[in-house]
Amino acid sequence: MMEEKEQIRIDKYLWAVRLFKTRSIAAEECKKGRVMIDGQPVKSSRVVKVGDIISVKSPPIVKQYKVLALAGNRMGAKLTPDFIKDVTPEEDLEFLRLTQIANKLNRPRGLGRPTKKERRDLDEFFDSGEDL
Template sequence: MEKENEVRIDKWMWATRIFKTRTIATEACKKGRVSIGNVSVKPSRTIKAGEIIQVRKPPVTYSFKVLALTEKRMGAKLVPEYLENVTPQEQYDILEMNRISGFINRSKGLGRPTKREGRELKKFTEGDFFDDGFDFDFDFDDYEEND
């Protein structure tokens, strides 16, 4: 385990697998999505053990307590030695509500239909729904002449 006194926040977030690349971690800092003590930080900000970092990935703000410092990317099994997820439960509740409401309140006409909607549409257009005994090739002109 490599330990230092101070490490750049973008390097640490990449090393502890919060972000897939250091570039993404740097961009998150520049866009104001990373903060310490409710103050947005620059990617070059150094961190120390014991600090709590908030990372905003809408709609949720995750909180991580720095347990140890590193600049080297690690395997997922080693991450708990370097950070502790201290995200409040209400943030996860927001995430769950968004996940559920995303299916219930899906705007009609936007995006592709779901599998279920596709099956219902197919049943509607190809099924027995239109087999009601009417001849759709019925010629109304012929009907009027016989009257």
């Protein structure tokens, strides 16, 4: 863990705690206004302090994280709970789960990969045409 006196940019912190795959993606999200502290969009150069609540827009919800400690270097996934805590309200997480389930069930016919049944029907249709 780093001392609290050290200053860490928000884009570097979000990358270090594995919220974003690259630092440039984290900086881009800040630039687009999807990263906020205290409800205010922040620039990627904003300094993070212990105790800050970081909000990240991840449609259809806004996820919230509390800064527990500062980190400048990327860490393993097992270490992230020591540095950041997900404080997203439970009702938002439930809404996200329901939305994901609804999206899986509402695949329009003809889009995406065929289901097993659709595949069998297609195979049966094309195999029956060869006998003629």
